[in-house]
Amino acid sequence: MIDQKITFPSREWVSRYCSELSASEEYNKAGKGWKDPILFRVEEEAGLSLELSAFVLNLMDGKCLSAEFPVDAAKASAPFIIQATYDNWKKVIEGKINPTQAMLMGQLKVKGNMALLLRYSTAAIAMVKAAQRVPTQFLR
Amino acid sequence: MEGNWNNIVHIDLGSGDVWSMDVEEDVWRRYVGGVGLGAYLFGKYSRSADAFSPDNPVIITAGPLVGTSFPESGRHEIVSRSPQTTLLGESNSGGRFGFELKRSGVDGLVIMGRAQGPVAIVIDDGSVKLIDASRLWGSTTYDAINALSPGGYSVAAIGPAGEHGVLFAAVINDNGRAAGRTGMGAVFGSKMLKAIAVRGRKQVPLHDRAGFLNHSSRVAKYLYEAAFSASLREFGSSVWMDAGSALGDVPAHYFTSLAFNYDALSSTKLKEMFNPASRPCASCVIGCGREERLNGAKIDGPEYETVAVFGPLLGNPDLTSILEWNHLVNSLGLDSISTGVVISAVRYFVDNGLLGKGYEISSVSQAIQDIAYRKGMGNELADGLERFAARHGIDRDVVATVKGLEIPAHDPRAFKLQALTYATSTRGACHLQGEMYAVDIGATQESIGIKQGDRWSVDTDERVMSLIKAQDYRQVQNSVIICTYGYPPAEDVLKAVNLATGFQMDLEEMMRDGAAIMDLKREINERLGWTPSMDWLPTLVRRGIGEENPGISDEEMKSLLNRYYRLRGWQFSRA
Numbered sequence: 236m237i238d239q240k241i242t243f244p245s246r247e248w249v250s251r252y253c254s255e256l257s258a259s260e261e262y263n264k265a266g267k268g269w270k271d272p273i274l275f276r277v278e279e280e281a282g283l284s285l286e287l288s289a290f291v292l293n294l295m296d297g298k299c300l301s302a303e304f305p306v307d308a309a310k311a312s313a314p315f316i317i318q319a320t321y322d323n324w325k326k327v328i329e330g331k332i333n334p335t336q337a338m339l340m341g342q343l344k345v346k347g348n349m350a351l352l353l354r355y356s357t358a359a360i361a362m363v364k365a366a367q368r369v370p371t372q373f374l375r
Numbered sequence: 376m377e378g379n380w381n382n383i384v385h386i387d388l389g390s391g392d393v394w395s396m397d398v399e400e401d402v403w404r405r406y407v408g409g410v411g412l413g414a415y416l417f418g419k420y421s422r423s424a425d426a427f428s429p430d431n432p433v434i435i436t437a438g439p440l441v442g443t444s445f446p447e448s449g450r451h452e453i454v455s456r457s458p459q460t461t462l463l464g465e466s467n468s469g470g471r472f473g474f475e476l477k478r479s480g481v482d483g484l485v486i487m488g489r490a491q492g493p494v495a496i497v498i499d500d501g502s503v504k505l506i507d508a509s510r511l512w513g514s515t516t517y518d519a520i521n522a523l524s525p526g527g528y529s530v531a532a533i534g535p536a537g538e539h540g541v542l543f544a545a546v547i548n549d550n551g552r553a554a555g556r557t558g559m560g561a562v563f564g565s566k567m568l569k570a571i572a573v574r575g576r577k578q579v580p581l582h583d584r585a586g587f588l589n590h591s592s593r594v595a596k597y598l599y600e601a602a603f604s605a606s607l608r609e610f611g612s613s614v615w616m617d618a619g620s621a622l623g624d625v626p627a628h629y630f631t632s633l634a635f636n637y638d639a640l641s642s643t644k645l646k647e648m649f650n651p652a653s654r655p656c657a658s659c660v661i662g663c664g665r666e667e668r669l670n671g672a673k674i675d676g677p678e679y680e681t682v683a684v685f686g687p688l689l690g691n692p693d694l695t696s697i698l699e700w701n702h703l704v705n706s707l708g709l710d711s712i713s714t715g716v717v718i719s720a721v722r723y724f725v726d727n728g729l730l731g732k733g734y735e736i737s738s739v740s741q742a743i744q745d746i747a748y749r750k751g752m753g754n755e756l757a758d759g760l761e762r763f764a765a766r767h768g769i770d771r772d773v774v775a776t777v778k779g780l781e782i783p784a785h786d787p788r789a790f791k792l793q794a795l796t797y798a799t800s801t802r803g804a805c806h807l808q809g810e811m812y813a814v815d816i817g818a819t820q821e822s823i824g825i826k827q828g829d830r831w832s833v834d835t836d837e838r839v840m841s842l843i844k845a846q847d848y849r850q851v852q853n854s855v856i857i858c859t860y861g862y863p864p865a866e867d868v869l870k871a872v873n874l875a876t877g878f879q880m881d882l883e884e885m886m887r888d889g890a891a892i893m894d895l896k897r898e899i900n901e902r903l904g905w906t907p908s909m910d911w912l913p914t915l916v917r918r919g920i921g922e923e924n925p926g927i928s929d930e931e932m933k934s935l936l937n938r939y940y941r942l943r944g945w946q947f948s949r950a
């Protein structure tokens with residue numbers, strides 16, 4: 236059976252992504268020891284109709300425990316915030332740019348302890364691979 | 376000539392003669408500037424003379440991006456025969472010196488001969504004079520810099536260590552910036568050259584000024600805003616202590632253990648305790664340089680390597696002492712990495728019965744001073760760890776050096792390709808000649824083949840090729856010149872070089888330049904006595920370490936080297 240493609244970003248996409256993370260042995264191993272929720276934010280732009288522009292993944296020891304969807308995306312916060320334009324998120328998910336390199340270069344904007352993120356660079360790769368297992372429909 | 380002045384100033388300290396020469400355009404295109412130009416000029420002028428011979432030239436270069444607003448370009452290179460490795464020495468430093476040199480209308484200095492007495496070179500907008508530096512001889516680097524900097528000069532100076540021929544003496548410039556590695560300070564000392572002061576107010580000629588400035592602003596903006604830059608600005612390069620220690624990259628107790636309370640030396644602790652201010656180099660938008668407050672005084676703060684070698688490597692969890700020792704090595708003009716490794720080695724040798732109790736080091740401060748002034752045991756240690764250990768018949772396999780240069784604080788067992796970096800670096804054990812610990816956490820350049828991989832699965836053509844590309848690109852970075860931090864995409868560096876010089880290079884040509892510089896440095900080393908057996912890593916830093924790390928066996932090391940040489944197209948036969 237061919238999976239129906241799911242629009243990025245959407246509640247359905249995020250929920251599926253959370254499941255894929257927990258199911259990923261690579262992420263289970265690489266994310267061991269991680270304790271903090273991460274807020275992911277997609278920058279809004281004219282002409283881009285987003286179902287949601289922010290979501291939080293409650294990540295714990297290599298598992299995704301749950302996803303949350305802030306009512307007011309602009310005011311939402313978390314110990315780590317990763318934000319990017321829609322096109323840069325697309326490049327990361329498609330594997331066209333390395334997530335750590337994107338953080339180093341500002342294509343992914345980060346708030347939070349950078350040293351801790353660097354420790355978990357292998358987990359970042361595993362997170363991209365898990366995202367690639369979600370059959371994704373991009374808006375453009 | 377755009378991007379450069381095509382002006383190499385030659386100074387004969389023996390006769391006092393000063394003259395300028397240019398180089399062919401194809402030299403600029405092939406060897407770029409910085410370390411590439413330095414190696415080219417060294418190859419041209421060196422007669423394989425001993426490092427302390429008047430005939431050994433010391434060459435100081437800028438590059439096509441130096442002296443401009445391109446971010447992270449405020450650097451210079453010093454190239455000469457190293458007294459420590461006896462091979463080609465090279466050392467790169469930030470601050471303001473390279474910026475001022477280039478703005479004075481000079482791309483490079485070739486300094487030859489030996490002065491009759493202590494001298495300093497003063498360069499003002501390209502006008503060069505030698506002045507008597509007798510009153511400065513014996514002074515600390517800070518005193519020499521303070522004495523010569525009025526009038527807006529940037530000063531690079533040696534301290535007592537360089538004067539006394541300590542083989543790992545540094546050249547310190549501006550605010551505690553160091554051309555630390557391979558003993559360039561001792562070469563200065565052998566020429567009776569105490570310092571160089573330079574100031575420049577000329578605008579660097581650029582092929583497309585408007586395009587260059589626009590491009591530089593764009594790169595500066597994203598580098599400034601990048602999360603890693605903000606982290607370096609807030610915490611300094613010590614931020615690696617926090618990340619690297621969790622990855623097993625920060626060796627403790629002379630490379631024999633990872634059992635250490637790394638949190639005691641975290642970048643957060645450093646910030647809390649000493650309230651540092653950021654001190655950026657010229658044209659820098661990151662600002663990892665530190666000015667710390669210690670006992671009411673403002674002093675230059677330590678970078679990661681210094682914290683690591685005076686901290687975990689010595690088994691020392693006290694940040695205050697690390698700040699004091701950092702200030703001391705800078706004042707005396709010593710390379711902090713070599714100094715820390717030498718002292719930790721002696722303690723290890725004594726603790727393990729390889730040296731008698733007479734060599735016990737009770738005071739690190741005293742040991743640092745004894746090394747700088749070559750007093751007592753310090754006189755022996757001033758020759759570097761490899762010579763010291765050989766003199767005492769200590770097994771080579773517990774001596775943390777490659778080609779005579781002490782191994783820095785990135786553990787090759789944490790990122791195995793770093794073992795090849797250390798073994799094959801032309802200047803000896805250097806973490807900055809293909810930084811695989813950074814590549815394998817994601818500091819990649821995919822378009823030129825520098826790719827992240829599993830840090831422990833490395834013995835494949837693809838992985839070793841990634842290192843080769845990282846080495847070649849490092850030659851480009853050290854030639855154009857830009858800092859290791861920031862790390863803009865290679866395309867943006869290439870564009871800046873093309874806009875500055877008018878060259879229409881593509882990435883392929885730029886990487887060919889990098890490979891050509893690697894080849895040139897290797898050829899020079901062969902002329903200076905390099906043999907294949909020098910490309911090796913001692914067992915000490917390859918033994919199993921930590922709970923799960925089995926280390927790197929002789930067989931694996933040989934296999935990696937054979938693969939590396941095959942891919943390079945070079946011959947390898949372990950002697």
